[in-house]
Amino acid sequence: MGFDEGQIVLDNPNGTYYAGQTIRGKLIFQQDSVKAFRGIYVTFLGYCKVNWTTRETRRVNGRTVTRMKIHKSYEEYCNEKIYLVGSESGEHEIQPGNYDYPFTFNIPANCPSSFNGGYGRVKYKITAVVDRAFKFDQQKKVAVRVMVPLDLNMDPYCREPIEMDFNANYYCCCFSFGSTNAVVNIPVSGFCPGQKIPIEITCTNKGKVKVSHVKFRIIKHALFIATQNPGSRSEEDVVAEIKKGPIPVNTTRNWTVEMEVPALDVYNLTGCSYIFLTYKLEVVISPSGCHRDSDESKNIIIGTVPLVGFQDDVVNPLHDQMPQINNDKNLPHPNAPYADNPPPYPGSNLLYPAVQSVTPDQMGSEKGVVSNIGFTIPGGSNVNNTPFSGPESVTPDTSNPYSAASAPAVESLDTEKKKEKE
Secondary structure (H helix, E strand, O other): OOOOOOEEEEOOOOOEEEOOOEEEEEEEEEEOOOEEEOEEEEEEEEEEEEEEEEEEEEEEOOEEEEEEEEEEEEEEEEEEEEEEEEOOOOOEEEOOEEEEEEEEEEOOOOOOOOEEOOOEEEEEEEEEEEEOOOOOOEEEEEEOEEEOOOEHHHOHHHHOOEEEEEEEEEEEOOEEEEEEEEEEEEOOOEEOOOOEEEEEEEEEEOOOOOEEEEEEEEEEEEEEEEOEOOEEEEEEEEEEEEEEOOEOOOEEEEEEEEEEOOOOOOOOOOOOOOEEEEEEEEEEEEEOOOOOOEEEEEEEEEOOEOOOOOOOOOOOOOHHHOOOOOOOOOOOOOOOOOOOOOOOOOOOOOOOOOOOOOOOOOOOOOOOOEEOOOOEOOOOOOOOOOOOOOHHHOOOOOOOOOOOOOOOOOOOOOOOOOOOOO
């Protein structure tokens, strides 16, 4: 084709968007000679894929036969295709010159957050393809991170207090070594990254065994469901842990522990059918010697919009990784639904504004994510002549220390051009 270099430019600089917003991008290249092809198109695909394998062994005709079994699930949330030049059939020619093709994709409002786990993932990607008859296509894939707000105020469970009671009796060789009683209280069950969980614990050691420590842990639990060769897999990860102690014999300790929720990615997988994510707060009381630990856990919710009146002045530690929102009034985009709604998560004097409907057309206009696709950029690598190149027009929402979602860093998926014989 003669397309040596090129660029896909997205309007959000970190490639992260809220569900319900519109992705705007441009394909920019320079053609030096007349070339023919079927078309150039871009696709936007969002999907969940769960996959793992197991080994199955059985006896067949007196022999042991082992085979691999694949367990998997798959569902799509969006699958769109737009031709920028040409079509699926026929032949199209372009003359030498500079070319600039814009495209837009609407992210469904009910799709789940991007997620990546050991047995499954939820991914969104944009692919640009040069469709050439009787030749290998050229393509480039760019990952898009989708964030879905999770408002703790919408779930009554988040305001429920947590209480745990422990009563451990210690024995050795049928002789009693006393007991340990403990009570743990937490005022609420919903938290956001950057907030501190206030844990009150009263532990009374009535026995002859010293309590080495009391451990507090936040554990993330992911469950993956397969529909083909049905089954399930799960994985756990300790995201935070602190210890207090020791507690000598015949003593009582009263502690107030502040356990900070780390700067972790918050996922809202409500729209996903095959991946389920939960968090729990676990308390473990560990006596010395050969005595068994006592443990108990309660579910907690990790969200993006904190409970009103509970540490709602805490700064979101991931605020710089969230989608950029243009605070200037934009004209409605022809493909944007709900164009009369206010912009999502607008800046204001409120530290935690109420969650509002996402308006797809309120997007940033800073210089976007740039990826090569095998074309030559007009005039070198400068893309400041694109509509998304006004760095002064995007203002991050610094007045809102904890906007309604947190977003991980965007990743790019590169695919090399397939070689051909000229």
